[in-house]
Amino acid sequence: MNTAAQTPVTIDMIRAAAKRLDRHARRTPLLSSPFLDEIAGRRVWVKAECLQHTGSFKFRGAWAVVSGLDPATRAKGVIAFSSGNHAQGVAMAARQHQVPAVIIMPRDAPRLKIENTRALGAEVVLYDRATEDRDAIGAAMAAERGLTLIKPYDDPRVIAGQGTTGLEIAAQAASAGVTQADVIVCCGGGGLSGGIGLALEAEAPGLRLRTAEPQGFDDVARSLRSGRIERNAALTGSICDAIITPQPGDITFPILKRLAGPGLAVSDDEALEAMAQAFTRLKVVAEPGGAVALAAALYRADQIEGTDVIVTISGGNVDADVFIDALRRFGA
Template sequence: MMSSHFEPDAALISAARERISAYAVRTPVVESPALNRELDARILIKPETLQRAGSFKFRGALNRALQLTPEQRAGGMVAWSSGNHGLALSYVAKELGIKATILMPQEAPRTKIDGVRANGAMVRLYDKTREVREEIGAQIAAETGAVIVPPYDDPYVMTGQATLGAEFAEQARAQGLPLDMALFACSGGGLVSGASCGVHGVTPETRIYSVEPEGFDGMARSLAAGELTKAPASGASICDALLVPVPGKLTFPVCQKHLTGGLSVSDDEVKAAIRFAYSQLKLVVEPGGAAPLAALLAGKLDVRGKTVGIVLSGANTDADKFANFITAA
């Protein structure tokens, strides 16, 4: 299944949807009349915040874990994650009775670290300035026989995320509203690469955009340059889930083929989107998960008269930070 170029095709996506269907939530599609009026468009919102483990990452983690051999299951899984991949994989591991070790940066949100531990996984905190997570993961895998499950640059994970795109495009088409455009948050590109394949399998004409934090917009820069390009990653961003400065080696070629372009959003634009989701949609959305909504509210695209799909990709945020986001105007 591994090669220098991998793209989830219709058969793989269909098999993955069947495989995960007993566990994953088919999240709904909702609309906000206020948002539609404001943008003069039909904005179809898919709150993957309601997915088990609180993010879309559940799909990819589940698709990977369900394909482990009995020998691999005995060895367990190891992954690195700032939060949502770790939460999803630890949740899946608990569900399937598999051991899991999650490497997390010391500054990861407390709610994500606590959540991974609550799921029964072993958490190994690391210092980003002195340690390389891939090296630690490889060492643990060598010592324990655990299977490494990368957060995005992995065929099984990308195919799991593709199920989200296929499901969304089908739901839109079933409403008689095929997607003219679709926006997905992007870090290493696992979601947008997989989801774009899923969408284009249903509606090939949909224009798809990645959305990243300003300064961490490696996908947008890479798409513009036509080659892997690292974002400066200077300064900070509240989007803790979207801080990978350069796309994955597997995800980028897929995005080159399927994406129309890449967008970036500021912290203030993301905060405005979090407040909008809370007040208008009654949804808790973490900063990274609000990026596509932020792009629309900030007018990054001309969407007038169009049907636009956005995914709110995660809901895992510290309570005190969330309170600040929704109360500070």
């Protein structure tokens, strides 16, 4: 039985995306520090996707979709629903292809995020969460202009783009002499985790996918445990809001179920402490949701196996206030 054949995302799609991303996305470094090794009790390797264009891995998936469209379709432009990292990734990928991007955001989104997305050349369309239906607005615009919708995670093209991170992890781990390790990935809808899992399966079978989430919003961990899609009870209430989604995706979950070990979850304070460690020891900026995998490596060592652990820092788009709070409470 070839279960891999059931997934609509193949390693060939990931490799093709990597070719299209070459010289456009950054090959982010795999960082380490003896001080982090000391805390974790094993060697810790950090894939710093916060250093990716627009400050998160989302640029990869967006670029993969835009670059893969046929020219006539691409020229009409793309559309996305997001007020966060996905918005910026889509805006920048579209701009670099010189095609229009429409980003639908709630009217109460932080002004800075709206401004940043506009500054990246996107047309930002605001809607009222209480009275308007964003899907209807988006569908009407997409139909009228022939825009291509780029979903944040549950799309094989997006998952293939995020999976290029996994190809790099496989190569960088091999360079560092690491062939057996848990690879802990910050997990929202599962696009990054699923893509990395598929890449590792093909190129570094000794590296095992693990997911990390905020405590209380661990829909993926619970879904992995029960074997079926479980929902989060709430969607707000964690500082790691950027990676909170209602439930694992219909496309991503079967991939995670097949490839991921038990899910990990950390508290908000542990995420903030990991941000302070990344500041002090790695000199990179992690956002709370982007720090949950590092937090799991540092503070859930008993749930991890092996002499090495690899983690993603999936993004670094954090307000100064939140970062100051992390340094104040946990900085050296």
